[in-house]
Amino acid sequence: MMIMKSLRSRRFLALAAALTVASAGLTGCGGSDSDNSGASGTGPIRALLAAQPATLDPIVGARSAQIVWATMLEPLINTGSDLAPTDTGLVTSWTRTDATTWTFKVRPDISFSNGEKADAAAVANTIMLTRDSAASQLKSYFGNVTAIEAPDATTVVVKTKTPQYDIPDLLTTVYLVPPKYYQEKGSEGFAAAPVGTGPYVWSGANAGRDISVKRNPDYWGTKATNEGVTFTWANEAAQRLALIQSKSVDVSFDLPPAQASAAKAAGVEVVSTETAMKIIAFLDSTKAPFDDPKLREAAALAIDRDAIVKGIFDGQAVADAGLLNVKPGQQPTQSVTADAAKAKELLGGATPTVQITYPAAQYTNIEEVSQAVGGSLEKAGFKVSYVPLDYGTLVKRIVGRQVPGLSIFAGVPNVAVPDYFVSGFMKTKSITGNCPDPQIDTLAQQALEQNDAQQAAPLYEQLNTIGVVQKHCYVPLYRQVFNYATGPGVSGVVFGPLNTVDFTKTTR
Incomplete structure (x- = not known):
């Protein structure tokens, strides 16, 4: 190192x-x-x-590009300093009419910069695009939504099949697009000249x-x-x-x-901020070599997150052993500690081949991090190959289930509730789909059916333990400390x- x-x-x-x-x-x-x-x-x-943003279409684009599109487009619901939803944005209030119905009030008399009305119909259309578009980045989060209606210009009613406590939280990362313009231009045309209310x-x-x-x-x-x-x-x-x-x-x-x-x-002048973004190694349990639970455990034990933080970041990152602790400062109750000797013992002299795929130039020192992860695996006995890709290509391959072995990329909880990572990474029908398990799906559903995140917290701890500690499908590495200079x-x-x-x- x-x-x-x-x-x-x-x-x-x-x-x-x-x-x-x-x-x-x-x-x-x-x-x-x-x-x-x-x-x-x-x-x-x-x-x-x-890096250049891959796309400025918030329906299909990864949230890393929102630094650009969020100057022009606005989320449906704003967040406050505690990362919770506030009433200061396009949507000003919400009520849970019953266990499966949410009613939202839309700020009146707002227009897009092209003159289209930014009313309840536009809000409903954006939520539908988010749920139904084949390439939607947030598609898996809205699979439980059965109906989206705009009974009048300032009211949107969202119905779900089963109770889901985090619908208002999810709308904090859904950016409003103009219905007519988006339909006329399509995703690529919209990305070439975005129109919003910002x-x-x-x-x-x-x-x-x-x-x-x-x-x-x-x-x-x-x-x-x-x-x-x-x-x-x-x-x-x-x-x-x-x-x-x-x-x-x-x-x-x-x-x-x-x-x-x-x-x-x-x-x-340099400003440093501990972010909610964390870098994670994802092991694909559906393909060789990590369809073997013993090899997943060996890999998880081989990777030393503390050494990565110390050797590559000079301590200017925060080692993070959890997946579902989404807010800065949180740590899980159970985690995996690196043990190189045990990792080597689990391989028992075998030399399985592992492909490490990562987004070149997308994250701070990602090349060095990938090499450090690979070096740890090689010490345990794995044979390692590296596949650097541009970020857009990596996302498409992950969504298409075309990335075997181990992939490294960021989890960015743009919604500060644990289900953002559960639905994004852990469910069978998630973005990554790398750890399908009926038990995970059942617990994820039970968590969503709670009244709020606090009541769901014990279930999320259980899910974290299953995915990280027991099944070793996820190897959390560190939380990013973001530096920018002015x-x-x-x-x-x-x-x-x-x-x-x-x-x-x-x-x-």
Whole structure:
């Protein structure tokens, strides 16, 4: 692990030096130091991301891209500082009429930026798209919904087959789309020029280079204090550091620990936030080699999350041994502790082959993390191969059940209730589908039928123990500490633990 850290440091220093010299010419990332739009405080806020968003369609897109689309589109229900639903958004109240019926009131007199009405019919249509679209990222969460009706312009009634306590929570990650425009354009057309009700509107894009939004002068809420935001991206962390140091961008997101430390040493303002996002290794129990429970246990015991956090992140991540503890600061009651000797003993001299698939450049230090996981498995006796993919391709393959062995990617509980991971990862009909088990499905249903998350908590502890400790289908690794840097005079960037960013108060 320490060798890996040393090699990474040398590579970073060499690349950072080269990019610092060359950064003035990287106009695709916001212009040079002499760019008047940056120095004068006029023009859009220049935000640098780690990767280009795969799609700006919130129906089919992974929530990692919401940093861009959420400037233009709004969730049906807002969340507060405690990550619970609030009445401040498009939906202002909700009541549980009976065990299987929820009634929601929609804020009146709101319109999309193209003039369409953002009324109850639009809300109902968006929920139906989320439930019924074949490629919907949230499809598995709404399978229990049997009817969605809009009896009048400000009322939506959602009926479920069986009781489901978390419907309001789920609507905090459903982003409202205009029915007519979305139908006319389709998913790809909508993603090419999104239309929403948010504080910004689409301004344009240069393919593969940047995406711009501008202030919505007709926004129903508090209007943005800046003119807009231009998003660019750079896969290399050293480049993101160089560009913030050269003042070519106003805010640089997703700085790994080494770059964050270098930025601080150079006098750059860096904000660090423990997020709800956690990196997880998923073992496919439906295919070889992990259809063998003994091999899953061996893999789970071989992987040392504490060593990964210490050796790769310099402690700037939080080792997390649980799957369903979705809020920062929580830990499960039962977990798996690394035991390399026992892992090797379980293999008994066998050398099964394992494929490790991961999204290249999607997460902080994901290459090093994947190599560390692979190295641990090799020490136990596994033969390891690596398959780095772009994030969009990985998601499609996971949904299509085309990723055997072990895959590493983030779980982002955009809804801060445990069922978000249960329905997303644990149920037989989940996004990953990597651990089908009738017992899990039964317990998941029982949990949803409770009155609230507090009553369901013991069931979620049981589910976590089954999936992580007993069946070893999931190897939680760590919770991400997210670092971002801001340029001189830049303030008001608000990054939330659920992977959300509010630019409306950002100034420079």
